[in-house]
Amino acid sequence: xxxxxxxxxxxxxxxxxxxxxxxxxxxxxxxxxxxxxxxxxxxxxxxxxxxxxxxxxxxxxxxxxxxxxxxxxxxxxxxxxxxxxxxxxxxxxxxxxxxxxxxxxxxxxxxxxx
Amino acid sequence: xxxxxxxxxxxxxxxxxxxxxxxxxxxxxxxxxxxxxxxxxxxxxxxxxxxxxxxxxxxxxxxxxxxxxxxxxxxxxxxxxxxxxxxxxxxxxxxxxxxxxxxxxxxxxxxxxxxx
Numbered sequence: 001x002x003x004x005x006x007x008x009x010x011x012x013x014x015x016x017x018x019x020x021x022x023x024x025x026x027x028x029x030x031x032x033x034x035x036x037x038x039x040x041x042x043x044x045x046x047x048x049x050x051x052x053x054x055x056x057x058x059x060x061x062x063x064x065x066x067x068x069x070x071x072x073x074x075x076x077x078x079x080x081x082x083x084x085x086x087x088x089x090x091x092x093x094x095x096x097x098x099x100x101x102x103x104x105x106x107x108x109x110x111x112x113x114x
Numbered sequence: 115x116x117x118x119x120x121x122x123x124x125x126x127x128x129x130x131x132x133x134x135x136x137x138x139x140x141x142x143x144x145x146x147x148x149x150x151x152x153x154x155x156x157x158x159x160x161x162x163x164x165x166x167x168x169x170x171x172x173x174x175x176x177x178x179x180x181x182x183x184x185x186x187x188x189x190x191x192x193x194x195x196x197x198x199x200x201x202x203x204x205x206x207x208x209x210x211x212x213x214x215x216x217x218x219x220x221x222x223x224x225x226x227x228x229x230x
Contacts, residue, residue, distance in 0.1 A: 004156075032216050043118065043221035044157070044205070051216050090156050094216070100170065101147065102207075102219060104156030 002027050006091055006105035013081050014113045021076040021108050023091030031093035033074040034102065035065055039087040047089075050074060061085070086112045116140070118222035120206050126228045127196045135191045135225045139208030146189050147219060148181055149205040157205055163189060164212045196229045203227070 005024045013019055025031060033050040048059025055067040065076045074091060091105040119138045127133050139146050145164055149157035150173075160179065162170040165186035174181070178197075183189040193200055203226050207219040 036221075041223065043223045044207075045221070046218050049216070049218070092156075100145070100162050101159035101173070102149075102157070103159070106154075106156050 002103075004091055004093055004103055004105040006089075006108050008108045009106070010109045010111065012111040012113060015083050016080050019076075019078045019081045019085070019110070021089050021091075021110070023074045023076065023105060025072050025074070025091075025093055027072075027093065027095065029096055030067075030069060031095050031099075033065075033067060034092040034094070035059065035063070035074075035076050036090045036092060036104075037061075037087050038090065038107075044090065047076070081110075081112055083112045083114055086110055118206055118208050118220050120204075120222040120225050122225060123223065124226050124228075126230065128230055129198060130195050132192065132194045133196055133227065135193075135204050135227070137189045137191070137206030137208075137222060139187065139189070139206070140210075140220055141187075143208035143210050143220075144186075144212040145209035145219075146183055147207040147209070148189070148191050149207065150175075151203040151205055151224070153202070160191070160204075193227075196227075198229050201227055201229045 003026045035047040036044040047063045048057050050057045050067045088107045090107045092102045121136045148160040151157040159173040161181045163183040178194045180192045203224040205224045206222045209219045211217045
C-alpha cells in the first residue's frame, strides 16, 4: 500500500546534540517530498522540500534532509539542536503527475532536554 | 503580509449540531485545501479548490461534510449533524499557484472542534 512512514513517534535529544528524524515512503514513483514542523497552537511550517537534483536539501532553521532513492527515504537532520526546536515534525509527499494533496506521516514528537 | 487565518479557533458542539468553519487564505492564492488532523495523527486531506471550483473532494469522510468557496477566496467547511468522531483539528492551507503541486502550501493555525 502507498504510505509515508515515520517510525519514531517520540525522540528526546539533549540541546546541542545532533538530530535525525526518519521518513520512508512507499510509492511506485518518487513523489515530491516535504518536511513540516508544527509547534503547539501554530500552523504547519514548511522546513524544506525535494523535487529533483541534488539529493541533499537545505532548509530553514538549520535543517537539512537527504533523499536516498535506494532506501526510499528522506531523513531530516540538524547538526546541533536548540531548545526551540521542540515540536512535532511531519514528513509528507505529493504524488508526481498531477496530484495536489499532501499525504502526511504520523509525525515525530521531538523533546529537547536542556 | 497576513497569513492564512481560520475562525473560530475553538468550537465545541453537541452531537447532532451543525458547525461552520471559516478559512481566509492568503490574498491572491488560487488553491485552497482543507485537512483534518485527529489527535496524535498527521493531517489528512479532505478537499481542494482551485479558485471557486472544487476539483477534489475525495477525502470528505461522509456526505455530512460540505465545503464551498463561492468567490474564490474565503472558504467554509460545514459539518452537519456532528458526531464524536468528527472531533479533530481542521486545517486550511492555501497555495499561490493553481497547478504546480510542488509549490508550498501555507497553513493556518487550525480550528479545534470538540463534539460532546
